[in-house]
Amino acid sequence: MIKSLSCMMMGACLMFSMTACSLGQSIEVLDQDKIVLLQTEDMVSGEDIAVVETSEGVFKMRFFPSEAPKTVENFIELAESGYFDGQMISRIEKIDQEDRTKGRIVAGSGKPVAEEGKCIFEEKLEPEISYNLATIPGAVVSYAPDGVVDSRFFIVGSRKVYQEELDEIRENNYPKQMVDLFEKEGGYPEEWLHQSVFAQVVEGMDVIDRIIRENPSTPEEEITDIEIVSVNIEKYQESVQEQSEEGMELQTSADNQEAKPVLSYQSSGN
Structure with missing residues (x-):
């Protein structure tokens, strides 16, 4: 069931009176013409990318500092300090037990998911929500079950969005750009504006999907045996x-x- 967005049309704008889940951030006015689907835009030379080597293969991801500046800064600084190197992926979560390809990878602390990760900031870091980023396959999202961001994150696995879901989000006044994006790319439209996306896998999505497909769900109190060998921050060329x-x-x-x-x-x- 798609989470309902309480809204009304006002000319070219949507008025959102919803609160972003338990994250405590509200989106008041959204001009559809101002939405930029950043995850689909071409990369430019010089932007930061993370090269993540795991025991199951390598994937790369780009960042969106314009939308989630503190979350990106936290991740990059921890990566450059070697914090992620040698950690085990915390959990494989199967969203649909009948379809082994549908799920997500939770990582970033090397500990069971309920245990806190690390943050470079002394003050609590709140989720940074952007209407320009969506929970499509490969989205890298802050894992903040208590509404506080740290080093923990999850990566969305590949998943088709079915016609009934598309019809429902249209009825709930999702912007056309977002409906079209979810129809083309897949993902989890019910999480749009409810999750803090800060990066996107741009290479090695097959590695993410294989890890989800070939491994069972991990109990919350345990961690996987899949290692993050290293995370290196490089400049895209x-x-x-x-x-x-x-x-x-x-x-x-x-x-x-x-x-x-x-x-x-x-x-x-x-």
Whole structure:
């Protein structure tokens, strides 16, 4: 059942009178035209990515510091200090016991999920909710059962969103962009604006889904035997091929505008 959004249409805007679950943050006014689906936007050279090596394979994720600045800062600083290295994934959660591919991975402390993780801030860090980020497959979300963010996080596994769910979120006035996103990508639309998304898996989603598929649900008081070997923060760089293709497009555009100079780009490694 989709969590109902109590709202009414006001011109181009939606008025949300709901409170984001138990997180204590309320979204008052949302202009649909201002929604930016950040998880679908192209990456740019120089943005931070995390390369996560596990005993089951490697995946990479990008961050959204504009939407969740403190959560991102907490994760990156802990990663750079080596905090995550050598930890065991806390839990595999099966959302649907009949479909072994549907679920999530909970990690970030190396301890059972109920036990607190680590935070670099002295004050309590509240979940940072953004209407530009959704709980689609690969979303990296703060695990904050008590409404306080620390190092714990979960990664959403792949899941198809069925037509009846899409119909229900349309009836509950979800923005069209979000309905279309969930229809295309899948995920858990009932959690939109109820969870604090701060990153997105951009490579290695097959690793995430395989871990969920091939491992049983973990009891809350236990942890898995799947190791996070290392988490390294790197700068994303466009591949030479991508830059070459971009350069060719610029060259073609310049050829069509005789008086304009040609722009050329070189790989940062040159």
